[in-house]
Amino acid sequence: MKPVFLTLILGLVCAAQEAPTELDPSQITGDWHHILTAADNKEKIEEGGPLTVYIRRLKCSDGCSELSVEFYAKSPEECTLINVVAEREGDIYHVGYVGSNIFEVIPVSENALVLYAENSDGEKTTKVTHLLAKGDSVTQEESQQYEELTEKRGIPPENIEDLTETDDCPK
Structure with missing residues (x-):
């Protein structure tokens, strides 16, 4: 009876371990428009x-175990094109940029996704969310999901910035 009970307990413990979320490379890979950000x-x-x-x-490369992110960093004078490659461990990606960063990719729909990141600059850790769309805009539902996720991660809704108003970097 004890071996059966121990087997049952072991099975429950193993089942409780969350497997990394499988990302669909076809849903992630592609051109994106940065719609909203918050910190x-x-x-x-x-x-x-x-x-x-x-x-x-x-x-995505190697089943999304690596994720290349191409973006413009914007200073008041110019837009600088940067490409970083993040390494995946479980559900989290790690990459160095303006300190160290961890982030996760959260699909919202076929046309939108959220990146939730934590940036550590050596002094402070900043929580950041990004709403990306395959087109120039998102639906009201996608925007609402982003706002809820942002608030759930401890970022006040009043800190959400509309990047479509300030994005003058090359497409």
Whole structure:
């Protein structure tokens, strides 16, 4: 009886372990428009802030174990094209940019996804969300899901910035 009970307990423990979310490379890879961004430290994402970025392209490699992110970093004077490659561990990607970053990709629909990131600059960790769309806009439902996720991650809704108004970097 004890071996059966132990087997049952072991099975429940194993079942409780969450497997990494499988990302569909065809849903992630492609050209994207950066629609909204938010941060718990809003100064980091305001014009000229170190995390003022405009994501343009994502590319999954090796079943999304690597994710290439192409974006423009914007200073008041210019847009600089940057490409970083993040490594996946479980559901989380790791990449160095303006400090160290971890982020996760959260599909919202076939045409929209959210990146939730935590940037550590050595002094402070900043929580950031990004809403990306395959087109020039998102639906009301996609926007609402983004706002709920942003608030759930501890970022006030008033910190959401509409990047479609400030994005003058090359497409």
